Amino acid sequence: MKSSRAIYLEVGGILAAVFTALLCGFIVILFTSSEPFTAISALLLDPLSSTFNIGTILNKAVPLILTGLALSVVFQSGVFSMGAEGQLYIGAFVGALAGVYLPVMSPWIHMPLVLICAMIGGALYGAIPGLLKAYLNASEIVTTLMLNFVAILTTSYFVNNQFKAANGGGYARMENISKDILLPKLFPGMNAHAGILIALLAVVVVYLLMYKTSIGYELRLVGKNGHFARYGGIATRKVIVVSVMISGGIAGLAGIVEILGIHQTFKENFSASLGFDGIIIALLARNHPIGVLIAALFYAYIQVGAQTMQFGSDMPREVAVIIQVMLVLLVSAQAIFTYLKQRYAKTGQKAVK
């Protein structure tokens, strides 16, 4: 619905923000590095310099896309869940159980089954804060933050006891999941795994769900104006529960895809706060699925850039983190966009006069 001019402005704004952020980063690098130019090129160019690194970007983007989608769904229904992290653990755990313990069957059935189990696990776990919010009006921020700890500790208990692999070593994990249901490499010789296809599919599904179906219409309406939705006959409480469950399901999917693509089985503490990164992604994307895709790829790119910079120069990883923070802040700086729009509006007006 946006005019092409508005899109140009948006893109222009993002470029301006990236440029400014990089400038800040360069200044930091100039002051702290003895080989600033190597560092800068390692930050910017190395992530794209090899198919291997590009594959790494994709792999890192996969869980971010999924958690970002998960959160964009709840955020749109007006629920500020921070629970993707916990739902992701539960989903991964349940999915991994299905992967390890279900009787042998064709991978074509087994793999989807594993994904579905993970989604159900995440969705059911999401239902808890959803129900508490809808029927008791209990703050979802509190419940989800607390339930994250509960999920991590509970899965930790089970993977250290009942479901511990016999030869798991010093760090508890489940038995390895059979190789034929792990996510294959996208292309031989590239390290990107097929999770990216699942993530892309999820983007499309969530897009259709949110913007093309009646459920999406209900979800968004409840988020925008709950009174209005209720007045129109929408069962707002049910919608809230459903939205948190959909979100939990996608978060669970994020968890199992990370397991099947990277870790090969459920490992304690496997997620480095992917659920929280998802919040940033969803906010950066202003809750739009396509935006989530772009934001997640961008986020993965700067994370890989931070790594390549650390590998390829004398910059410690913390400086890379600081640059990453600057990038996130400036890209989401609305003021830059408003400024551009006003400039544009002014010049546009002059032209009319």
Add this chain to the structure above:
Amino acid sequence: ACGKSNNNSASPSTSSSPSETSSASETPVTPSGEPISAIYFVNSMLGDKSFFDSAQAGIQKAVKELGIKAKTVEGGSNAADWAASLESLVSSGNYNVVVVGTSQMSDITKDLAARYPKVNFIFFDEVIEGVPNVYSMLYSQSEGSFLAGAFAALATTSTELKGANPEKVIGFVGGMDIPIINDFKSGYEQGAHYVDKDVKVVASYIGDFVNAPKGKEIGLAQINSQKADIVFSVASAAGLGTLEGANEKGVYSIGVDANQNPLYPGSVLTSMLKNVDQSIFRAIELLQKGELKLGTNEVLGMKEGGVGLAKDELYEKYVPQSIRDKMKEIEDKLSTGDITVKSSL
């Protein structure tokens, strides 16, 4: 994290099979013409003042004394990054030796080593056998913890130590309730009970490896509510809080992985060491000379100098003679095999 270490499957006593050592001589060693360019990959971050730092010290020593080139890269706390990070380093072709460790990296290392046969891997704290370009070392932390447990049992009723009380209670503070930490705990308990069957071991976990205030609080709770008077803290940075708490209470503690005695002299009576630095230095030195037995694993226990208690001048100064004598005795028995320690892994 603390002492990120451990053996995956094989039990320590069987892992080094002599038959395989013969293959070592055929294994291509870095030609003397090609200088060693090593990469040390930390699958976490430096600064644990124990395990990873210790390895780093070994590398730095090798740089200084052997003249090798080396770079250290921190892989960060996100386990999902490690495989890709290490591979991107290896595939760059800039390094011919990779130093890396912990059981969390063993699958990744096996996979990489098979695909990059020209690169040599020095792997620590886990067994990798039969891969021709990997040499691995395993530290027997249960043996080391056995010593710590025996020491604590001797200390808790000692009349010469002012802070010790008559109750036979000793403490164990772990970072998390996970197998590797519980291997420390198991060795600790075996050691304590070897000295005195009636010694009670109080074990608690902090829940992570960074929350020093909580580590301190848990240590204090053991001291206050259970009358523990010596605490073995196996919790990386969070464990420092435990040591501080013991010091404040005027009781004792045992450090871990590196020599932590100087942190609170007189309170940290000793530390359970994993001599990661020396073993890595030694491995690099052997590699340079072409004598490293690639393709094999070595278990470094008490006898091999892989683990032990930190005995510095502070130890001499603060630990009563009787306990030191007794410890000597136990160490000898461990070396000779009169005592065997079971690993819980």
Add this chain to the structure above:
Amino acid sequence: MPILLEMKNIHKVYPNGTVANRGVDLNIHEGEIHALVGENGAGKSTIMKILFGLEAPTSGMIEYKGQAISFEGPRDAIKHGMGMVHQHFMLAPSLTVSENIVLGDEPKKGFMSMFRDRAKEFNEVERLISTYGLKVNPQAKVETIPVGQKQRVEILKVLYRGAKLIILDEPTAVLTPQETDELFDSIKALVSEGHTIIFITHKLREVMQISNRITVLRAGKTIATLNTKDTNQEEISRLMVGREVLFRVDKIPAEPKDVVLSVRNLEALDDKGSLALKGISLDIRGGEVLGIAGVEGNGQTELVETITGLRKAGAGQIIYQGKELLGTSVAEIRRLKVGHIPEDRQTSGACLTSSIAENLILDQYRNPEFKRGPFLNKKKIKLFAKTMMEMFDVRAQNEDIMAGALSGGNLQKVVVARELSKNPRLLLASQPTRGVDIGAIEFIHREIIKRRDGGAAVMVVSAELSEVMALSDRIAVLYEGEIVAVLDNSPDLTEQEIGCYMLGVKKQEQEVAR
């Protein structure tokens, strides 16, 4: 009288490109009551916001007391002795009345004036309240007081700051006739104290009643400035709208048919948990309009919400076309062709951040007609929206723009269009024309009568007695949760008589409003 304020050729373009003012001239004499009238969206609020420093003019100039001024913000305006009561309440609900009144300019005491001087605050507020007769409890939290009192708080806020020039933007839109009269008394008191008033309203009767002079805006331009005594309502409305406007609702006598809705002994709680409906019984037949009169807060809201399923009933029966409605979901009730124009179009009646089209299909998006497989059929929805906008004269660029960008009148037309589009058998219309300009009022009234003539049962709830009397065939008066009278709307029925029932002075001995 000397000229106090002059605004010359003011233009205002909002950042989103809307041109709200395109040449407004306004001059205000000292000590007068100056009415500012114009259709919805004519730019009345905008020009006042510019005067008060809340918006910057794009061009034009302002002279105040003979000096050119340009305000950075409201603070400057307040310093110059201006005060503004905004169209929408500007109150912090959880603060008390007196806290709201002194907000930003609290009496202080103690070390470096760090603390609030509660005693002084209380005295000041009490003094203002008694001086101007604006009765309100200073200690009450604003969220707990009725709208009429909120309005007084707004005026007290302005007076507290010593404003000489007071801008009142549609202050009577939410008031009952009694409250309006009280407000007018206060306004007259203010003028006699030497204040000057700018007064915005859509109610021409009030304009005639209280103002000295009138400025008419149309489409962002000043059309005329008139002396009140030299003009009449017809002329003003012609200037506002640009054509003749009918003030009467032309309607043929009702032909009541079967009972469509029958309510018996209905009880319900309000949001705070006290009994708001104490056994209401009423019948509405097809083809008639039942008007509900009453001072706001006497159970009107609860009555409509209970019938539409938004509120749980404590006891009683609601029979709609022979079917019990209690326990039926809102969605189901809507499917049974019950239309509901809610009293608050900003929060319940519309979603301001959704498009007009999305607002229009609120209860029909599950209708198979608007779906294609599992998906919504965007094309059909757009077409539907376009048709509705045309039928109901909703003026907007297209159906994709946000509802929030519409003026009040146009937004109300969207709500009405949605509720009437499904040909309701029962139409519940709460405050159907609140804050809407006369052109739109005329239109909406005509539409409602059209439905009646088509056989629908209609219930009209309005705080505007004239509206109730214009539309209804019968009038039920609600007082403290009870129906105290049911009257036939015969030509000899007077506002005074209804007023007596509304204020609880009189009560009929009648059980059911049939």
Add this chain to the structure above:
Amino acid sequence: MVWQTIWGQIVDLSLFAVLLRLMTPILLAALGGLISDIGGVINIGLEGLMLMSAFTSIAVGSSTGSWVVGVLAGVGVSMLVSYGMGFFSLKMKVDIIITGFAVNIFGSGFTIFLMSKIYGLTGNYSPSGAPRIPLVKIPFIEDVPVLGKLLSGHSLMVWIAVLSVFFCLFLIYKTPYGVHLRSVGEAPYAAQSLGIPIKRIQYSALAWSGAFAGLAGAFMSNGLTNMFVKDMTAGTGFLALAVVLLGNRNPIGILIGSIIFGLASALATIVQTVPNSPIPSQFIQMIPYVVTILALVFFALQNKRRLATLA
């Protein structure tokens, strides 16, 4: 066995001391979160602010030899960073929650960076003999049996935290500033129309939250322990955020919330030391989180019932 242990701790009042220590950082940070929340700028960055203050206060404290200077420096840095949050969220219009997360990431990275640049350390910094926030021993009372343990021997910061509750009550309800703050958070347009400088108030609200988060952080490195460990706050900032909401957005509620949380943590700590406890450690560690959810549900149910009984 479990009950015996807990009972023993209650009787000798150690539980009380543990409770005070555990709740103090949460209470302080939550008060900071409260003020910014009331002002309409929810501060998710408490965690990062605490870390920065924790590092600064011990670094400055140990180099100057004065804990006062250290704590002040920590608070100052934390306020500075929260002012930066204001710049990004209020001026550059970055979503306040993104800003908060950014501060958390920044706080973690930047403290490690500084530690490595200044001390060449990356994991922890524990200077020997660094000064620390003193314990308050109250003469005479100290020697009274029960009262002595109840009131004496707690860290000065514990007292500051408790006093801060009253300070906040005062600030929010008794000063013009407090009224402005509430109006800005609740009805910004109303406040603006009366000439209240919204942005300046929100900047100041963030600064206050920085100040309190700074005190909380300084207490972690200068009182609870005497060291800085990377990421040592380990989620305390997020717990504080939960307490802000649990406490119904007022200082007394927050005090109660902190006590509930502190008590649950204290119990969890003590239960863990029971030898051969049948409850797995993970479930004991869960206690504070579960208790928080239960408390929230309890209050929500009460609210519901109160509404029902009003009828």
